[in-house]
Amino acid sequence: MLKIENIVKTYENNRGIFDVSIFVKPGDIYGLIGPKDSGKTTILRIALGLVKKDSGIVYINNISTWKEPKKIMSIVGYLSTTPSIPPKMTGEKYIHLMAETKNSVNILIIEELIKYFEIDVKKIISKMNDEERRLVSLIVAIMHDPDCLLLDEPCLNISQENKQKIIKLLLKLAELKNKIILISTTNIDGVSKICNKIGFLKLGFLKKEITLNNKEDNIELVRSIYNNVFYESDFEKK
Numbered sequence: 518m519l520k521i522e523n524i525v526k527t528y529e530n531n532r533g534i535f536d537v538s539i540f541v542k543p544g545d546i547y548g549l550i551g552p553k554d555s556g557k558t559t560i561l562r563i564a565l566g567l568v569k570k571d572s573g574i575v576y577i578n579n580i581s582t583w584k585e586p587k588k589i590m591s592i593v594g595y596l597s598t599t600p601s602i603p604p605k606m607t608g609e610k611y612i613h614l615m616a617e618t619k620n621s622v623n624i625l626i627i628e629e630l631i632k633y634f635e636i637d638v639k640k641i642i643s644k645m646n647d648e649e650r651r652l653v654s655l656i657v658a659i660m661h662d663p664d665c666l667l668l669d670e671p672c673l674n675i676s677q678e679n680k681q682k683i684i685k686l687l688l689k690l691a692e693l694k695n696k697i698i699l700i701s702t703t704n705i706d707g708v709s710k711i712c713n714k715i716g717f718l719k720l721g722f723l724k725k726e727i728t729l730n731n732k733e734d735n736i737e738l739v740r741s742i743y744n745n746v747f748y749e750s751d752f753e754k755k
Contacts, residue, residue, distance in 0.1 A: 518542050519665055519697050524563055524573030534559055534570075537723045539716060543664075543695040546687060548708030550701075550739075551718035552747065557701035558598065560718070561667045564699065565595050577665050577697070591620050594658035596668045600650070608638035608645065608653045612660070619661040630656045634682060647674040655683070659690075665697040666690070672707055684711050705743055709735040717746045 519541040527533040534556050541547040549557050562568040564575055566582035566589055575582045582589045602611055612631075616622040631638055634652045642650060651674055658666065671687075672680045688711060690696040702708055708715055709729075717725045724746045729735050 518576075518578065519547075519564065519699060520574070520576045521560070521564055522574045524560070524575065525571045526559060526563060526568065527571055532556075532721065534563070534721045536573075537718075537721075539699070539723070541665075541697050541699050541714070543697050544691050545714055546691050546698040546700065546712045547714045547716065548700055548702060548712035549716050549718055550703065550705065550708050550743065552703060555718045556721040557718055558669055559721075561595070561669050561699065561701055564667055565589065565593060591661075592664045594661065594663040594666045594668075596655055596658040596666075596671055598669045598673060600654040602642050602650055602654065604641070604643035606642055608636065608640055608642055608649070611642060612638060612653060612656060615657045616660060622661045626662065627656065627660050630660060633686070634679060648676060648679065651675060652679065659686075662694075663696075666699070668698070668700040670702055670704075671700055672702070672704060680707070687711060705739050706736055709739045715739060717742065719746055 519539070521537065521539040524534055524537050537560060539547065539549070539560070549560060551557055559568060563570050564582060566586045569583065577589060578592060580588050580592070606614070612627060616627065634656070636649055636652050638653065640649070642653070645653070655671065658668065671683055675683065687698060691698055700708070713729050715727050715729065716723050725742060727742060
């Protein structure tokens with residue numbers, strides 16, 4: 518289980534994360550939605566232990582993300598919005614280089630993911646487009662079969678065809694392999710199709726959470742709540 522409880526992280530100009538709690542069980546796909554600069558990326562980076570919180574606790578499968586970073590890195594897959602990839606390497610070399618830093622990566626999983634997304638990993642990374650580089654980074658996040666996935670805008674710069682592949686893959690990982698998945702996004706339609714839980718983050722505050730039992734007909738519901746949270750000032754007074 519991913520347990521984020523009462524975390525606070527303050528920056529200048531009254532920005533930050535304020536008393537946010539999020540709980541994601543195995544098999545859950547939790548979507549953290551909000552506009553740019555609402556704090557989504559900071560929460561994911563705190564959850565991974567890359568950013569030190571001011572207060573609160575974060576555990577993944579009962580392991581403290583701040584106190585035991587090596588253990589956390591072995592059970593978590595992380596996708597950044599701006600992954601740093603060596604431009605002069607081929608995609609294949611980069612994937613295998615990263616595999617050497619992880620525990621017991623099954624080469625067959627790497628091959629299956631490359632085939633699934635139909636990427637030419639023989640290409641030099643500098644010659645790849647944004648979508649290809651993002652898919653290579655996603656493969657690196659998933660290839661070691663982690664218990665938990667922290668994915669920051671997983672469908673950013675991705676074609677409609679590959680968005681559907683990512684949705685299908687994440688649903689399979691949650692439903693069949695019981696993975697813990699937390700994604701952040703600004704995409705209302707995307708979270709409506711994939712997530713069974715959604716949190717609405719505004720200026721560092723988790724304003725509302727909902728549980729979706731049926732992923733098929735939720736777009737209008739999520740849009741309505743999103744508009745209430747982010748565009749109607751009287752919503753916050755209720």
